[in-house]
Structures are given as C-alpha cells and as structure tokens.
Amino acid sequence: MRYFHNDYNAMCHPAVLKKMQDAEKISMPGYGTDEICRKAAERVRALCNNQSLAVHFLVGGTQANMTVIDGALRAHQGVLSADSGHINVHETGAVEATGHKVLTLPATDGKINAAQVMAYMENHLSDGDKEHTVQPKMVYISQSTEWGTTYNLQELKELSAACKKYGLYLFADGARLGYALTAKDCDVTLEDLARLTDVFYIGLTKCGALFGEAVVISNPALQEDFRYVIKQHGGMLAKGWLLGLQFEGLFENDLYFEITRNANKQADKLRQTLEELGYKLYIPGKTNQVFPILPAALLDSISGEVTFSPMDWVDEHHRAVRFCTSWATTEEDVNFLCQLLMKHTK
Amino acid sequence: MRYFHNDYNAMCHPAVLKKMQDAEKISMPGYGTDEICRKAAERVRALCNNQSLAVHFLVGGTQANMTVIDGALRAHQGVLSADSGHINVHETGAVEATGHKVLTLPATDGKINAAQVMAYMENHLSDGDKEHTVQPKMVYISQSTEWGTTYNLQELKELSAACKKYGLYLFADGARLGYALTAKDCDVTLEDLARLTDVFYIGLTKCGALFGEAVVISNPALQEDFRYVIKQHGGMLAKGWLLGLQFEGLFENDLYFEITRNANKQADKLRQTLEELGYKLYIPGKTNQVFPILPAALLDSISGEVTFSPMDWVDEHHRAVRFCTSWATTEEDVNFLCQLLMKHTK
C-alpha cells in the first residue's frame, strides 16, 4: 500500500527523530521556557528578518487557532473566514466554544479576497443596528488553503491593507505553510508573512515533524500575555523543548523548504499525469494537495493499492478526491500511483 | 547539577524512545483511530479488568482536565475540588474558560473527604434559593495529590459512595498516578479506580513518557461523543499513534510500575535522610514528591548543585521546598543530594 490520504500519516523526517535521540540526556525547565525553544524562536526571528516577533510553540493546529483567536478577541468580536476555512468546518466548533462566532465569506478555490472583507466591513459599519450583530475584528486565512491553493504576495498585501483600514487583525493559519512557501505559483516569503499579518504560524505537524506549530506574533497587542492564553487553552506542553528540538531539526540546512518543495514536485508530477490522462482538477493549485475528479469505478479499482481522501461527488459516477504528498512521499510512490492511474484509464 | 525541580525535566525512558524509533517507517490513519492506540486501549481495559471502559489518549494534564470536565457538565454545573487542586490553582482558569465554576473544599494535605462532599451537597440541596448557586455535579480529586499524598482504598470507596448518593461524577486526575499506585501507603489498584470513579486518567507525561495521558471512562454517559469533545478542546493529536506507542513502551513488562516504584524508593531515602537530619516535612506522603522545611541559608548553599521548587515560607528563615524524583533519578543522584544536605547541616 502507498499512502496519499493525508500529509501526516507517517512518523517524522529522520532529522527530527535524530534531534530527539541526541537530546536523550538533557534536563530542562518546563513549558517552553528552555534554551532550545529560545534558540528556535531566535531562528524564526532571523528567518523573518524581524527582531520584534514573539514566537511560541504549540502542539497542533486546532489548538493554535483557538488560542490565537480567543486570545485576540474581546467577547463581542468574531473572525471572518472563508466558508471552507478549517476553523469553520473541521474543528468541532473550537472557536465558537471560546465564545466567538466565525463569520463566513464565500470562498473561491478556498480563498477570500480584500474586496470581500471591505464589503463586509462597509456593510457592518453602515448598519444602524450593528451592535445587534457580531463585530468583525480578525480575518483568518489559510496559507496554503484547505483546497491546496495559495495567496500570492499581491493578494496578501491587499488583504493586509484592507485589515489595517478597518482595524482588523490578519491571521494566517500556516498548518501547510511549507508547501505554500515553496509552491511554483507563490511568491510569498516568511518575511512577507511577518510583515503583512498580525500573527501566523509555521506548520510543523504536516510538514515533517511529529507535531508542532510555531506561532509568530508581530502585533504587540497580541503578544501581551500570550503564555497565559496558551496555558488556559490546554496548549502548554510540559516538555516544551520537544517542540524546539523538532523545529531545529526541520530548519537546519533549510530542510523544511527542501522537503516541502519536493512534496510539491511530486504533486506536480501527479497533476501532469492526470492532465495527460484527461482528468480535470476539482480545484487548481500547485502545492502538495491534488484534487482530481475521477470515475468512481477507477477509485474502486485503485483503493486496494493506494490510500486517498474522498471529497465531493461531482455527478453520479465521478467524485473529487484528494491525494496528498509529504516529506515521506518518494518518487517511486508517485510513479506507482501514476502508473496505477494509467493502467485503470482507458 | 542534579535535577529535582519536577518530574518532567528529562526526556523519556529509553524504552519509550525505542518504540518511536522502531516505528519510524509506519503509516497510520490519524487522530487516534489507529491500530496502536486500539491495542493500547485494550491493554488498559485488561489492566483494569473491565471490558466496557472507553479509553482515549490525550497530550497533557490541563487538556485532559478541561476536556473531561466540560464534556461531562451541563452549563449550570460545577466541579467540587480541593482548594489546592490543580484545576483550581495551576491551570489559568482553564475549567472556568469552558464556563464551569470550580467549587472549592478546604484540603487537608491536599485531600478532601466524603464527609466534606456530603456536607456540601446537603447544604446545597437544603438551600431554598439553590438555583442561585452553581449546581455541583462532579468531584475532582488528584491521585497522587499536588502535595504528594494519596487516597487509600477506604477513602476512595467513601468518596465514590458519596458521589453515587448525590448523583455526582467522580473524576481522578492521575497525572502522577504511577507514583500513587506504587506508594507504600496506597492500596489502590487500577481496577479499583476503574470501578470507583466515573473517569480517571493514567498519567504518562510525569511518569516516564515524552507526553500523554490515558483517559479511562467507565460511565457510559461520559463515554458518549467523547471524541467530539476532545477535538473541540484542541486535544486531538494528528499523529495520535505517538500516544499509543508511548503507552506501549511504558506498560510492557510493567515498566510504568517499576520506574515509579523506584522513584518513590529514592524519595523515601531522601525523606529518611531529612528525618535523620532533624528536618520536618511540610506535608507527609510516600510518593515521589518530598516537601521538607529547610533553612533559607541551606537552600542558598545547595542551589548551585541541585534544582528544586520553592514553595511556601514557613517563617522568616525557613521555607518549604519540593524535591521530585522520577524515572530519571538515579540512586547516585539521591545519594548526592543527601550528602549535600548532610554537609550543609550544622
């Protein structure tokens, strides 16, 4: 069996595990106050070319999202999100459980744009009864999105400008940030993200680590007391240095970029084969998630040899599915999948 | 430097890390739905001699507490706890953040008893305006407690009976359960806990793992939908099998009991030395946490060679401190500490 059902189905890159083995004898203070996390945070600041960033390491994405959002908002405020945003559809209402409404905008290929944000705000501000509705105070985007697409620099600048204009925080969920930063169609850098958002995170779990997300906060208002907020939301790992170690493992020699770039490359190869075979993509994109529309019969035929995630039915006989590549996907894996598709096509 | 400031300052027992290394090549479904977690859950049911238990693996203690408590209570209900309980004093109000009040009972050596619970309930039920106060629906205890003491079987039976009488859930925080189960003064077994509580957890983080807590639910009402509740509280680890692997590593050949028993033994040795030197304990107890009252001058003298946690000042010149042993504490470590104390006494 070859595994394409998600990008977190394997252990971690060997360099990450090696970091842990090498640290077997250490003793450290708890809860992320250790030297390893301190150095990892410094490394993030260097990568973002910004010394004023606050950096915190959390275990997972849902935890990071609910912590960042609840930490930023006052009681009556909500967060704007694509209707396909992870916080809206796949976190069991974790944000609402902290008391804040997710205010949805219709997404196009998983993305929202500055015009939508501005229109929403104009509508809100001109509402004579606006206090009867939730006050938008943050915009949440995913980079790359849940549908594998990315925001380019121009789009990000426009979103950032719209947020500044209306006093909104901009928050980028970077669970799959590595794949976005190395995608062919994405010209955004870590430095751009640190400059254009108020807070974002560098996803580790889905990019080669065992677990972990590095939350990067540029806005001083959101930096204040963030450790209290982490602890309150159950996100303060006792042996916090495990997060710093993994970050170190992934960012030595730019490994993070290398492995996500390679995953994108394998995904590109798959996309090319799909195109050659005449299959359409349900959603475009140049990152590690590939969403072809395939015949149900073909899916039945291949499901004993490769794993994938079923998505929407397009018609009675065709379904969109997701194939994910990751650090663990080899060229051989993708060749196997491509040949399988070829074999079952015609 | 020798480390006694807490029981989670070192990596993990080598057997745990080995499990991870051995699993380097696996691919698994996410979120704890894998085979490794399934087997670990079976192992828990076998250890507790109860096939109807639901078992879930979470990352940490605060997360486990807030998830269990919020999952169990309706909006207007609260949880009774020792005033020294972890949920009351050291979780940044995580339980209140889910909307539930922690109702405190004055603790004796970190413990509460059935009589206190019954008196509280009688008082509540006889209050003509009881709906103006929070309805108690759960009792939270820690085994061992934050002060290193343990509930014996008789105490646990009485608490359980009191809870049953008044329709309260009994929840045991087992962050340090291994130390309790192997303490000389504790006759409680896993089977007892599964029978006498509605839910408890087997602490891994503080007992030799990198992280993890195994939540064990016997009450069917609390079993229902628990995975939703985990996900909503940010506690569903993507690579969930990491928790199952660690559990496996710790419970093969009863390693969990062996290493916690040894930690207690090292602590006993320290307690004996303290007694011989004429120092009093601030709180008694037979587990891995030792709370002597020591002269401030002595503490200054030893602080360059061993680590410990400062607690309450007893008078101007004497302070209670905490020394913790763990799986990582060697006989040599404790001998070093004992000799240091001898050297600086008189």
Next chain:
Amino acid sequence: MRYFHNDYNAMCHPAVLKKMQDAEKISMPGYGTDEICRKAAERVRALCNNQSLAVHFLVGGTQANMTVIDGALRAHQGVLSADSGHINVHETGAVEATGHKVLTLPATDGKINAAQVMAYMENHLSDGDKEHTVQPKMVYISQSTEWGTTYNLQELKELSAACKKYGLYLFADGARLGYALTAKDCDVTLEDLARLTDVFYIGLTKCGALFGEAVVISNPALQEDFRYVIKQHGGMLAKGWLLGLQFEGLFENDLYFEITRNANKQADKLRQTLEELGYKLYIPGKTNQVFPILPAALLDSISGEVTFSPMDWVDEHHRAVRFCTSWATTEEDVNFLCQLLMKHTK
C-alpha cells in the same frame, strides 16, 4: 407621524398596564416563585391542553434563545437554524458566546424544512470524520419567521418527525407567535406546538406587553434544572411577578389572539393596497410584517410621515422595506399609510 418600523415601538396594551396598577400594593416572593406566575403557568398548560409542561417567564427574546439553547446542549453540540434565523443574524453571537455553533441551512422565505434537516443529518452521520465537526442536536425555527412567514401544521409535523428520527430537539422561537397563530394561512395551535416541539415560547414583548416571553418546555430532559440555567444567564427577574401579571393581562378574554389577529388584518389591508397599486412583495406572508419592494423615491417622500424599516436593495432604484403592525396600530393608521402610498404612486 405614524409608526410602522417595528412591533415594539409603543408601550403596552392598556389591559396590561391596568394589571400592574391593580397590583400596586402586593408583596411577593422574588424570582418567579410567586402565585401570579404559578397561575399564569397553569393558564399556559390549560391553553396547551398539557399538564406536564414546565413554564418559565423570561424578559426578552435573545435571553430566551441563549438560555434555552445553552441549557439544552452539551459542549460539542450545535443548533441548526435558517441562515436568516434571529439567533444567526441579530443577536451579536449570543449563542456562540455560550459556546455553541449555529449551523445554518439556506432558508426559503425565512423557513427551513424537514428534508433539509434530514439531509444535513445523513451527511453528518455518514462522515467518517464526524467528530471533527459540530454535532447537531437541536433545530431552531421561528414562528412566525423573521420574514413574516409561518410554518403550517403539516410542515411542523414533518420537522418534528425529522427531529425525533435523529434525536434532535425542536425549538420554536415564538417572539411573534401571536401573529402566527392568528394568521389566515396558519393552522397551528398552541396545543400543536406543545406536542410537536420540545420547547417553544409565547412572545409577549412584540405582542402587546411591556416585555416578556413565556418559555414552554415539554421535554423532561430540558425541564430539569431550568431555573439554574435562567439564573446563570442573567434572565431571572427579581420582581418576577411582573411577567405573570402581563401574561394574565394578555390572556384574559383571549386578548392576545384578538390583538394579534387585528394586527394581521391591518397588515392584510396594507398588502391588498400594495397589490392594487402594482407593488410586489419581497417575501410573501400573512402576518403583521409586510415587506413590499418600493421605489426609493417614494420611500423618501413618505419617510417624513410614517416610519418603516429599510431592508435589502433590490436594484438601484428599488428597495424592500418592512412595515409592521401591532396591537397599537389602528385602522386609521393603516388607512393613512395606504392613502399615502396611493398619493405617491403614479
């Protein structure tokens, strides 16, 4: 100026105020435990022909909605609602502030139907990752709806059956219940509501009282501890008998039905005039809210003489607006408005 901007812009029906004056000298126990509320609750049970109903009097609609919903749901559960539902759009996220997500279904004329509920549930139950999404546990409808339409008995039966099938609570927001019960196109009675829903309320604020909503609970699970839930949500009025008195004032001699029926009649007259003048309704309906599409120029012309609520723009020159009638609307008021519309048409 004649007032049509909402149905709560005037004091109360004289019979209600008289009840208060007559009670000027009473002394009562607080918080709704008095004899007046007890009798009003009995009257509700008689009207619904059901002796097992629990009845509680709350001050307002948003308060009633958040109290009922939070009292009914466990942490991970949400409530299905029309996207146009009051809880979704006009309560500043009060439901989310209690931790529960509002799960929206696209409304048709303000209504949802059983097929939508069943499809949503089938989709949820067949989702392999359903615990990553909010568990639906309640359906919220408004009778009459925010757009002035009503559910007829057949629709209500189907919704009720769908809810029973999937273990969902059915909750009817009756802020404007009087107008629904007396509308020409609505065959639903109080008895039907008590039988087919788990909980609903009889709106008083918008139907002739100063304030108040009578929450009627048939499901025993929702009856339990409801007074705790009211108090916790700030909804327990100290001088609770004020609510009972107003209920009494409105339900003696069927006044509630008489005044809401009359308001509908005045609205019908307005609808007829609009039709004769060639104006279209934005949303149909036979209750006290009328939503014509009118030329912006006409609206400008009449806005000095009558009040109304602006709604959506239909095109650059036409806007939907709302005219409300109420107990306070006289035949003369509506004649004035009709003549005004005639005068400014053509």
Next chain:
Amino acid sequence: MRYFHNDYNAMCHPAVLKKMQDAEKISMPGYGTDEICRKAAERVRALCNNQSLAVHFLVGGTQANMTVIDGALRAHQGVLSADSGHINVHETGAVEATGHKVLTLPATDGKINAAQVMAYMENHLSDGDKEHTVQPKMVYISQSTEWGTTYNLQELKELSAACKKYGLYLFADGARLGYALTAKDCDVTLEDLARLTDVFYIGLTKCGALFGEAVVISNPALQEDFRYVIKQHGGMLAKGWLLGLQFEGLFENDLYFEITRNANKQADKLRQTLEELGYKLYIPGKTNQVFPILPAALLDSISGEVTFSPMDWVDEHHRAVRFCTSWATTEEDVNFLCQLLMKHTK
C-alpha cells in the same frame, strides 16, 4: 403580614408607575436609543458631575455584573472579589459561564481592602509561573455590600489607588447603592464613585423601581462597544425607554435619596430596638439590611406575622437572620416589628 424578607418584594414607588402611565401613548425607537434614555443618561452625568461618562440601562444586577465583567476582561483574566461577593455566591456562576474565574479574597463584614488587593498582586507578579494562574484584571466590590456594610471614602480611595497601581479595573456593584449613599456612616457620593471606579452601577430594582440598573462607565476602554456586549449577553431590553422612565421617576426631586434614606432610618430604628432588647448584630452596618442574631424560638413565634430571611446558624439555638427595609416600608411596619420583638422577648 409585614414584609421584611428582602428589598424587592413590592411593586414600585408610585412616582415610577405614574411615569409609565403618563407615557402610555408614546412611540419610541427600541433598545435604549430613545430620547428618554438619552435624558436619563444626561441626568446621571450631571449627578456625577462628569460629562465624559457613558451610561447604559440594564434590567438586573446579575445581568449587569456578567456584562460589565465579560466586556472588560480578555480570555485569561479574572476578577478579584470578596468571597461573600454576589458574583461569587449568588449568581449560579454567571461570571464563570462567560469564561472568567472569580478570584476570592476573604471578606471582613462583606468588605475587602486595598492591602489585600496589593498583597494578591505582589504575590501574582512575583510568581515565576504566573502564567499558570489566572491574571487578575479587575476588582469587584459591592456598595453597600451583601452584608449591609459600606465602603467609606478613604477606603474607596485606597482601593482605587491600589487598582491604578496594578492596572486593575475597579468595579462597584451598586444594586443597593441608594442605601449606601444615604447611610449615616458613608461619606461617598456619586461623584466620588464616578471618579474612583472605572465602572459602577446605580441600582434601581432594589431601590424603588420595578427593575433596572444604570451602568456608569468612566474608563474609555470599557466604554468602547459596550452596546455590543449588552446585546450579546441578552441584556438589551426591546422597549428600553422603560428603564429611562423609571430612572426619571426615581431621580426627580431626589426621590431616590429620600426613599433610601428613609429605609435606612427605619432600619436604624429596628437596630436600636434590637440593642435595647439585648440582641447582638451578626454583622454591623447602617443601611437597610439588619442582621440580628435571634433565638430560634423567637423566630418561630414571629414567622407568622413578619417575613425575614434566615442566614447562618450561630449556635444550636440562635440564628442570624436578615430584615430588610425598603421604599415600601412604613414607620408603622417597623413599629409593628419592634413591638413584636419586644413582646416575644419576655
């Protein structure tokens, strides 16, 4: 029967009801945006001699407390309160239901002092793990307290200075403010409260109105968006002018001060009689609540002729009880009670 069980057992002062009758024909915009509330707010600013105050009218005390506190605090922050504070003991955890922990200080006669607040803050700030505990951000006091005592100007100044020093908001619950402002032992004015607190409220419900509390906010940070917060917490009364009308009724010709002063005078008379009869007060105080310790036998004897509230048992045969006076208490009522006590005291 004469009624002394609380200060909200009667309708309202006739001047309040008259305001409503006089307004029988008005039509107003909803939700407190009307002219009557605007003028009442102006009147509050004049009474406090401070033009920058924001004033909002809410229905009741629990609602006001939860709205003010949740509106002011970020997720990880809590509120310091006397352990006897209303928010801690008699609101069914309404504050915790909004996510914030009530941090208790031991009260003396219902009061806390600046030294306690400063000691708590010093302890918090010097805690190396302070982010594991709730961050105190507000001090809640009641004026007069739940035990009928008052803060004098010096005490209030010290509390205010302590709060300023540590960046805490000071919030005074004024449910019984009228009784405090007119008590013989209280030299605090409305102007003092507006200057020394960040937010307080002028209680109407317990001081002669049907219902209502006037929330007065001086701190601009707490003024911002307060109407959103009110709406979200279910506290925005549709016919908001009812609150303004009642305020007007109570503050014309200083009626509010006159009736609360008179209630204190009646309570003083009762206290004098109790003293003459040799009974001790459980708690001292000069406001409308009187807490004598009386023989249980006497209480049995009088309970058919007067109402009162039972409090703590002092010993097997003696109990503290509460007698309340109010605007509705006549000289004749108190004479009756005094004679009754004399008669039953041999």
